[in-house]
Amino acid sequence: MVVLSVPAEVSVILLDIEVPQPPIAFVKDILFPYIKENVKEYLQIHWEEEECQQDVSLLRKQAEEDSHLIGAVPIPAASENGADDPQQTIQAVVDNVCWQMSLDRKTTALKQLQGHMWRAAFTAGRVKAEFFEDVVPAVRKWREAGMKVYVYSSGSVEAQKLLFGYSTEGDILELIDGHFDTKIGHKVESESYRKIADSIGCSTSNILFLTDITPEASAAEKADVHVAVVVRPGNAGLTDDEKTYYSLITSFSELHLPSSC
Ligand SMILES: CSCCC(=O)C(=O)COP(=O)(O)O
Numbered sequence: 001m002v003v004l005s006v007p008a009e010v011s012v013i014l015l016d017i018e019v020p021q022p023p024i025a026f027v028k029d030i031l032f033p034y035i036k037e038n039v040k041e042y043l044q045i046h047w048e049e050e051e052c053q054q055d056v057s058l059l060r061k062q063a064e065e066d067s068h069l070i071g072a073v074p075i076p077a078a079s080e081n082g083a084d085d086p087q088q089t090i091q092a093v094v095d096n097v098c099w100q101m102s103l104d105r106k107t108t109a110l111k112q113l114q115g116h117m118w119r120a121a122f123t124a125g126r127v128k129a130e131f132f133e134d135v136v137p138a139v140r141k142w143r144e145a146g147m148k149v150y151v152y153s154s155g156s157v158e159a160q161k162l163l164f165g166y167s168t169e170g171d172i173l174e175l176i177d178g179h180f181d182t183k184i185g186h187k188v189e190s191e192s193y194r195k196i197a198d199s200i201g202c203s204t205s206n207i208l209f210l211t212d213i214t215p216e217a218s219a220a221e222k223a224d225v226h227v228a229v230v231v232r233p234g235n236a237g238l239t240d241d242e243k244t245y246y247s248l249i250t251s252f253s254e255l256h257l258p259s260s261c
C-alpha cells in the first residue's frame with residue numbers, strides 16, 4: 001500500500017466535498033441531475049416563500065453580472081406591482097439554472113438555490129449520501145490523533161452539512177469541525193486558503209488539503225498549504241506531469257500521521 005507521510009506541522013485536514021464520495025460520483029450523477037429534473041416543480045411549489053424569492057433575487061443579480069457572457073440567460077426584473085406572470089419568470093429561472101449548470105458554474109446564487117432544493121430532498125428521505133468505505137474510519141482516526149477536519153466545497157455550507165447529516169452511515173456531522181464555501185472565495189484562488197487559515201486560527205502551512213482537482217491543489221500550494229491529490233474512480237484523469245508533481249493517494253488510509261505507527 002502507498003503511504004503518504006503527513007508533515008509534522010499539519011494539524012488541520014481540509015477536504016473537498018467530492019473527495020469522500022463513492023464511485024458513482026454522487027455529486028455529478030445524483031445531486032446535479034436531481035436539480036435539473038426538479039427545479040421547475042420546486043420553484044412552482046415554493047415560489048411565494050420568502051426564502052425562494054431571496055434565491056431568485058440572488059440569481060437575478062448574478063444574471064445581470066453574467067449578461068456579457070455568450071449564451072447567458074436573463075431573468076426579468078420583478079415588477080413593482082407584482083403584475084408579472086410568475087410562470088414566465090419561473091421558466092427564465094429554470095433556463096438560467098440549467099445554463100449555469102451546463103457550465104458547472106460555482107456561483108453563490110446557484111449554490112444557494114441548489115442547497116435549498118437538496119435540503120428538501122434529504123430531509124424528505126429522497127436522497128442519502130454515501131462515502132467511500134475508507135472515509136469515516138480515517139476521519140475518526142485523524143480526530144483521535146488530535147487533527148481538526150474541515151470541508152471546503154463550492155457547494156453551500158448548508159448543502160455540505162446535509163451530506164454529512166443524512167448519510168448511509170447516519171448523522172456524521174460531528175466528525176467535521178467546520179465548513180467553508182464560495183463565500184470565503186473560490187477554490188482556485190490562493191487567497192481563499194489564506195482566509196480559511198485565518199478563520200481556523202492557524203497558519204496555512206498547518207493545513208493539508210485533499211482534492212481531486214489540480215487547479216485547486218495549485219492555488220492552495222501557492223498559499224503554502226500542503227496538498228495531496230486524491231485519485232478515485234470516476235475522477236477526471238491527471239496528466240503525466242501532474243502525476244509526477246503531486247503527492248497522490250487513492251484512499252484516506254494511505255495518509256500516515258506523524259504520531260501513528
Ligand atoms: C452537497 S455539496 C454539492 C457540491 C457542489 O455543489 C459542487 O459544486 C462540488 O464542488 P466542489 O468544490 O466540492 O468540488
Ligand SMILES: [Mg+2]
Nearest residue numbers: 016017018213
Ligand atoms: Mg471537487
